[in-house]
Amino acid sequence: MNGRKTLAGLLTALLLGGPGLAAAADVLVYKSPTCGCCGAWVEHMRANGFNVVTRNVEDLAPLKQRLGVSPQVASCHTAVVDGYVVEGHVPADVVEKLLSERPAVTGIAAPGMPVGSPGMEVPGQPARPYTVVSFDDQGRVREYARR
Template sequence: MNRKTIAVAVVAVVAVGGIAYWSLGSPNALLQGTSVAAASDNKAITIWRDPGCGCCDAYADYLEGNGYEVTRVDDPNFDQRSIEAGVPRQGIGCHLAEIDGYVVSGLVPVEIIERLVAERPDITGITLPGMPANAPGMAREKTGTLKTFAFGEDGVTVYSEE
């Protein structure tokens, strides 16, 4: 490489670094690329569901009503897909979803999904097993307490009980 090419490359790297610094607000934000990405407004979610399940449609409508862009995929074998995605067999929910790299199984309330995506814990995903009558999609509004579990390489733990 000649000196002119090297000089242009150095100027380009410095310019990109300066733009990133000013866009993100601080050098710490630049080092926390995962946190910056998580702060984005990614509200695209894909749901694999049993084609005949009305509560899955009601849940998808609930998500859309909360600003999510929902892709619905009919999959009569969503339970097998759930297990393959890492959901514990005893933790399978009403349908399987994917958002921002996480697996979400069941009728999980929006505020819990948003906390998952914002906090970015080192887990595979979360599940609200079964079809609780007080969960979004089963009821007009969430009522009472719902226990959501986290799952991943370290096993299963309670993620939220609210």
């Protein structure tokens, strides 16, 4: 097992509250208790086969900082999926791509709140193109997927 995998497993176990819950949850989402779009993203993930656990948090800034989410890639909610950070309204198929490819990154993000991304759909408005980026602990941000 490489160092990245060990760190990812440890991070997941710590954030999920120990090995019992870590085995039961695919996605742990930290979100504001009043954010409707975050709840819609959770439902999108569930509809795509992910087991999701949510934790309501009043102030996400300290968590984002601890997990390496810079303001450049930040959005409204932060999730941990198998040791990776998934920031914001990233589509389920892109999360699946991340888990399949297992790149050496901290995580992926849909910076801001792109209109048309899962949870950010606007009735009567077409989705706008947006980019999902990867980010690492060195501050590098790269395009990961386009929608």
